[in-house]
Amino acid sequence: MSAAPVQVEYLYGIDSSVADDSRFYEPSRVVKFRITKKTPKRIYYVRCDDRQTTGFVDRQRIEADGEIYSRTRGWWSPDFHLYLNPPELEQATKPDLGQLKAAMAAAHPDRGGTDAEFIAAHARYENARTQETSA
Incomplete structure (x- = not known):
């Protein structure tokens, strides 16, 4: 008997890296954060830094609103604003x-x-x- 594969779930954030030098501009992109544990009050996820630290969000709030802001992260961090579903990014149109x-x-x-x-x-x-x- 083989066990059914475990479904991997994610939270999503937006990485909008900003540099002072326009030569290093990168367009915004969606970043996935793997969910490691769900409790009745919190959802734990792996942050995308080198140390593989764990972050958490309020489960009731993110499931009710579909998104949540983290008070413990800086605005520049991809997990400052997290989403349950991948967000749609607006792509800049080329000027005519x-x-x-x-x-x-x-x-x-x-x-x-x-x-x-x-x-x-x-x-x-x-x-x-x-x-x-x-x-």
């Missing part, structure tokens, strides 16, 4: 260079725009263009 170029032309002072409007539109266009070439 044609629309930005048309907006820049429309904001030109020769076409009725102001200097400040043109400078801002030009900066948006150049920023989008450099991001597209570096991607």
